[in-house]
Amino acid sequence: MxxxxxxxxxxxxxxxxxxxxxxxxxxxxxxxxxxxxxxxxxxxxxxxxxxxxxxxxxxxxxxxxxxxxxxxxxxxxxxxxxxxxxxxxxxxxxxxxxxxxxxxxxxxxxxxxxxxxxxxxxxxxxxxxxxxxxxxxxxxxxxxxxxxxxxxxxxxxxxxxxxxxxxxxxxxxxxxxxxxxxxxxxxxxxxxxxxxxxxxxxxxxxxxxxxxxxGRIRPSKSLQDSLTNMLMGNEEFIMIDEQKVFYEEALHLALESKKINKKQVMVIEGGPGTGKSVMAVNLLVNLINQGLMTLYVSKNSAPRDVYASKLKGTIRKTEIDNLFKGSGSFTESKLNEFDVIIVDEAHRLNEKSGFYGNQGENQVKELIRASKFTLFFIDENQRVTLKDIGSKDLIIKYAQEFEAEIITGELVSQFRCDGSDAYIAWLDDVLQIRQTANNDYYGIDYDIRVFDNPHKMLKEIETLNQINNKSRMLAGYCWEWPTAERTNTLYKDIVIPEHNFEISWNLSDNIWAIDQNSVNEAGCIHTAQGLEFDYVGVIIGPDMRLENGEVITDYEKRAKTDQSLKGIKKKAKQNPSEAKRVADQIIRNTYRTLMTRGQKGCFIYCTDPNLNKYFKDRLKSNQIYDNLSPGLDMQVAEDKESY
Missing domain, CATH: 3.40.91 (Restriction Endonuclease)
Structure with a gap:
């Protein structure tokens, strides 16, 4: 433009x-x-x-x-x-x-x-x-x-x-x-x-x-596809503006912390698509090349598993395991055991570790203790479970406890959602997370569509996926995901009877995002957060609906197999209003996160017809997208004109 x-x-x-x-x-x-x-x-x-x-x-x-x-x-x-x-x-x-x-x-x-x-x-x-x-x-x-x-x-x-x-x-x-x-x-x-x-x-x-x-826009590079080249020393992503500033600052601080043997903690805030994960992996590669013992840490295993899958055959499995760690791996770590720990998606950190949540004291504290220089990338609007405790204030609290120097920064340059800051602001306004100036979709350069039929949305995602295997279906966690059926290709977890629509939750666990055969499966918040695609089709389930012009959330419509809100009923008995507030924030953050996974576009289908109409009204369009893409070689702008 x-x-x-x-x-x-x-x-x-x-x-x-x-x-x-x-x-x-x-x-x-x-x-x-x-x-x-x-x-x-x-x-x-x-x-x-x-x-x-x-x-x-x-x-x-x-x-x-x-x-x-x-x-x-x-x-x-x-x-x-x-x-x-x-x-x-x-x-x-x-x-x-x-x-x-x-x-x-x-x-x-x-x-x-x-x-x-x-x-x-x-x-x-x-x-x-x-x-x-x-x-x-x-x-x-x-x-x-x-x-x-x-x-x-x-x-x-x-x-x-x-x-x-x-x-x-x-x-x-x-x-x-x-x-x-x-x-x-x-x-x-x-x-x-x-x-x-x-x-x-x-x-x-x-x-x-x-x-x-x-000009036709080339498909955006994805971190998961570029990781191997990055580890081989090739520059895959160009740092711009504040990205470059914070990258250089982090690189300098990490090298200095080892020289002067002083503990330092850096917190970088940034919304969806601001390049947090790209910076994290770039720093991982360059600090390893500088001879520093450096780890990439995330609570969510999905990005780690995808990265490991991409690196398979290029470096030994033990090396991969030593690079990428879960956030619960440091309960027994010694003081300053590592030179650098880079924590991606730090908002997802938990208090306790272990399968039963009974190990350690606090993951934030343990990560700071274990490393001379600890870098946290965080977006508090992407906290999506009751157990998520990662916050800037908590990080600063434990940094002060260890008498660490604290450095903070904020990323604003937008690379996902076609670089549209306006789309993010519009989405926050529409989901009623915060009121912004973007009351309507006028002038936003991003491909968002609302479908009245989930079959047609899936068909469009399948068509677009033929280009480069970078389009996926996502859904709110409102349908059960029984353990016994998680590898059964015939079992359909998500059922929408009014459209005779059925689809399975993702069957290939955490490499679903890159599995060539997984386009007709749906990912959830746990398998999609931290990853990116070209296009996503998001099914908004019955945990969100429209009543009297207000977007209402209902945590009781969440699936029992979802651990995101585990403990909410106990919390509701103790403090009903606080439980409702926390659950409401988690549900809105969940859909915000799902709806910002797409670099080029986001498609929506809501099980609540009133909410579907609300989204269409907020797009200032009465069109229903019933046709398929006019051609795989056409750019997004041409797609928009054809509908």
Whole structure:
């Protein structure tokens, strides 16, 4: 999605005639549905400077200009794009605009600088690294860029920043990144013009902006598929913005903790799809390569089992077992037995360990005790059982008990749900988890559909799964899962009589997510949390319904075989209102988690017809999606248009 597109001459005219802000505002309202003029006015200075840059007679008038291009599968936007031809090849120049006036170098970490943002000095990605990482992501996701051999040329323009002698912005520490994407500052307008003219000597005859905006989006990499290459030292995922900042900080702290023998605890918060697991595995790989005894820990066994399955045959089973551990493995660990423990999905940690929940004292405490540097990735809105105790406050409490240094951070860059922060906000509002500004689905660039028939939703998931085995059915845990039938392919656990619909819970345990034959089985919260797919079809069971316009939860509709709410009846006798509040939060968090497993889309069927209608109304659409996808080779945008 692009907010503004024009030729060079049209762009300069809009700036000169003071029309650009109004047109940007109108485009934002049309395509995004929300913004403020104040936010857009804040760009005015930067765009005026770019208008000055573009007023060079040798930059062709029919070169294309675009503002605010959304990078596919992320929530990030490119500030300014110029497209054209150098007389031989097509090029797109990416300009990252900054209003900074001062910078401090950080030589202890890669590609980071200190600058003032929001009246506070912060560590951020170097502008050259940021521009390069955005270009690399576009190339990674866009097939037209690759097939049409469109060259992307990144750079950064700090129009308020004046260089000085031995300037930190261009220190040799950043040379690798400066080579990839040069940085231009105040007084270097001609150098930036020369950079653009090097690649754009002729106009945009091949409509490069259109090709990039409408190019077929390559399937997103999944962590489970990329793990083997990562462990072999190949860079599979590009860290951007605050991801890069926290990754470098964690890497630095982990190495320092061993050198100075000081216990440190880091807590990184982040919502669905913000790259917590990607960062965790990247750190695991690089810290092992640095010679540190490092473990990846999760409460939920599903991601660990999938990773182990993917690594089978590449490294010995004992090595795999030594890399990936359950959160209950540290009840007997000694103080600082390990160099680094990386805890993914830390919100799922329990108090007690063991099969009967009778071992140890507290998993958070045990993990901190066992390691010199303990890193917790957490999203408290994904706590989905009564036993889940992981919280930022509890981690800080035990860190203080061990006199550990505490470092915190928050990830906001969105990579799942097509990078749509708006979808996450809309979902929270619709599920009545929290009130947000996203009251309707207007302008959200994510494929969500509501089906009136579960057969048709399953058929669509099966069709999409033929592309790359990355589409799955999920369901709320409202149907029993008898132990005796868990390997019986003929037994159908989930039954919806009004549609004569039947489907089994997943039969292949925790590798269901990658098993080629499991598309016609349904996963639950315990087998899906921590994993990601391209598309998910979510059956919302009778534990959630609509009454008098309110989304109501009912824990008594949960299956007895589900351990998520074990002990809730006892709690209800002691404190009915508190039990209802806790169960309500768990049920809403469960569906929020299931509905954010899809990178490209989420399909919904509700057993309560009123809730189904409510979702459709909130989508501002009365369409019922009764047709199948028009073609496996069509992109999501085309799918949407066909319905």
């Amino acid at each position: 692009i907010i503004y597109e024009a030729t060079k001459s049209e762009f300069i005219s809009d700036v000169t005639n003071e029309l650009l802000v109004e047109r940007l505002y109108s485009s934002y309202q049309e395509k995004i549905g929300r913004t403020s003029k104040q936010e857009i006015v804040s760009w005015e200075n930067s765009l005026q400077r770019m208008s000055n840059v573009m007023q060079d007679k040798d930059i062709p008038n029919d070169a294309s200009v675009a503002i605010e291009f959304k990078i596919p599968n992320t929530s990030k936007r490119v500030d300014f794009i110029v497209a054209g031809n150098d007389g031989k090849d097509d090029h797109v120049v990416i300009v990252e605009l900054k209003q900074w006036s001062e910078v401090e170098k950080i030589t202890s970490k890669d590609a980071l600088v200190n600058t003032y943002l929001g009246r506070k000095k912060r560590a951020v990605a170097h502008p050259s690294y940021q521009a390069w990482s955005y270009a690399a992501l576009i190339k990674d996701f866009n097939e037209n860029v690759q097939k049409q051999q469109i060259s992307l040329e990144p750079c950064a323009y700090l129009h308020n920043y004046r260089k000085k002698e031995n300037d930190p912005l261009i220190d040799e520490h950043y040379q690798e990144h400066l080579n990839r994407a040069p940085v231009f500052t105040k007084g270097e307008i001609q150098k930036l013009r020369d950079f653009i003219k090097k690649y754009v000597r002729k106009g945009d005859q091949n409509k490069l902006i259109y090709q990039i905006e409408h």
